[in-house]
Amino acid sequence: MHVSGDDGAGTRVPAPSGRYPRGMARERLTPGSQTSLREANRERIVRAVQQRGSLTQVELAAVTGLSAASVSNIVKELSAAGVVTTTPTSRSGRRAQQVSLARNLGLVAGVHFGDRTLRVALADVTHRVVADQRLPLAPDHRPDVGLDRTALLLEEMLDALDTSRSELLGVGVGLPAPVDQRTGGVSGFGLLRGWDGVDVPAVLADRLGVEVHVDNDANLGALAEARLGAGQGHRHVAYVTVARGIGLGLVVDGGVVHGRGGAAGEIGHIRVVEGGPLCRCGNRGCLETVAGTGAVVDRLRRTHGHLAVRDVLFRAQQGDVECRAAVAEAGEALARGLAAVVAVAAPDVIVVGGELAAAGDALLGPVRATLPEHVLPTAAGPVEVVPAVLGSQAEVRGAVALALDAYRVGSPAGLGAGLEVTR
């Protein structure tokens, strides 16, 4: 298992995670001259601001490990070059300088292909969403139509904002299947009909003319919740999305764990029922066949007929006993899958998102109650299980973060030139 997608310049080279603190691994990449050190520090600050949207100089010093004086100097420099802006604010009663990236650097797009919805968000470099749109999708939507519609939607959204495509800095895409980080294509078989072997980054980059980065949607949800949502302040964050499929993303010290072929976290296909129902992956009794929304809806079909997932949630909330039971049953099964995650990664917090998470405690209650029965009791107590703060936006916000992480502030012409002058 190797960790990648970390916050620093080290992402290009697989870092030997675990043995060194992340910061050290990164520093070893820069030669020791005064200038390169300065440049590395500048990049660190830009990265830190980029990842968190905005933070104070004091927080910047804490996050980057640089002295308050160097932070102050570098921020001044970056501000003069138009890369960041500072606004006076206060923290615990003291005056402070809030640092954020200059909004006019451009826009990035986040795209999430859900089971039944396509979400597209346009955000500026401070993670502020300036436009978003959702499009309901057919149950087995195809890549050709889906990617085409994504490109059209993005173009229309840019038009509506009176911005041109040249202001688009990058696109992040989340897919509900494991994504091979080397190719950006779907690496799991049978999960998304028609998507196997489709070169998603190339198809979209061709249409939009910008860099496109693709990842698994649960990984992106994890990234967003870890940085901007319920996982803030935790080192090990697991995010599980419960929709038709069940996916899990693991963020360890800020970096998403991808694993071989991008398949880390595919807990939806752990067998939890011997000889259970046939799964779309080809095996039997997978977690998603008992805890996915398809299973919940199917369980209710005999008593309630056809229901959309939204109907189940609505009825559960209204106190429909069968609907609550079906959701609870999914929660108990989910806990068995999560037990494996707790055993392997022992996250500080498990954030639950996806369509079924909207059921709230009707789902989370049974998870919290069942999970301790399947894991080793430790002095740290049972793991916290909390709802996603970003709700249905988690994955698309993570896609924005992915695009932002891949975009290197200061590298394009213009910005880079600005920095040269102030050096």
Added chain:
Amino acid sequence: MSEPVLSLRGITQAFGAVRALVDVDLDVHPREVVAVVGENGAGKTTLVRVMAGDLVPDAGEVVVDGVEVALTSPGVARQLGIATVYQDLALCQDLDVVENIFLGREPQRGLVLDEVAMEAEAQRLLAQLAARVPSVRVPLTQLSGGQRQAVAIARALLGEPRALVLDEPTASLGITQTAEVLSLIERIRDRGHGVVLVSHNMADVQAVADRVVVLRRGRLAGQFDADRVSYEEIIAAITGASAGPTPTRRSGR
């Protein structure tokens, strides 16, 4: 499952020698989107006209909330809680949003129109549709296709109809507007209305429908649970490539 709000039984209609509809049954339940699909000339528009009260069929019965009714005019259909939005929307381009929503049904206070109540109600309707309309006092000419569709739907929702019939609501719309209209259909359904969605676009139909009904040459050619049917199966039913009629078809007549 709840009782249907609207049922059509054995609807048959001929225009001269052309049999536009032959023995067509259709049920619409609350919180349900029923999509009616078929090729051009399959009878979709005739069916819409029957539900709108624009056309009294040669044979067959219409049941609303368990009571057999005669939809003899569009006014009657509306009173019974069946609202129809045609493809051309039937809106007045130079009137503003409020005037369009209330056209012909303006609330009066004495001899004057109650403008304040109208504006408040228009805003309430558009807000519950989460429709993005810049102002309720702009003329329709300043709105996009999707926004006009939202106004037409808001107009149809005035008076809380039980069933809403939408004829090709996404035809001639851009992708952003299509996205908004499809989200709108989901919200109308979730508020408890029954929706009949007549459309050519299979991607849109499969995105929001709970049930798909296929018409072919005026006859029912298939009825599917939208969760479980593939695009290919629907197309096969539309073109007549699939064998035999529908498994879920009601019999006994």
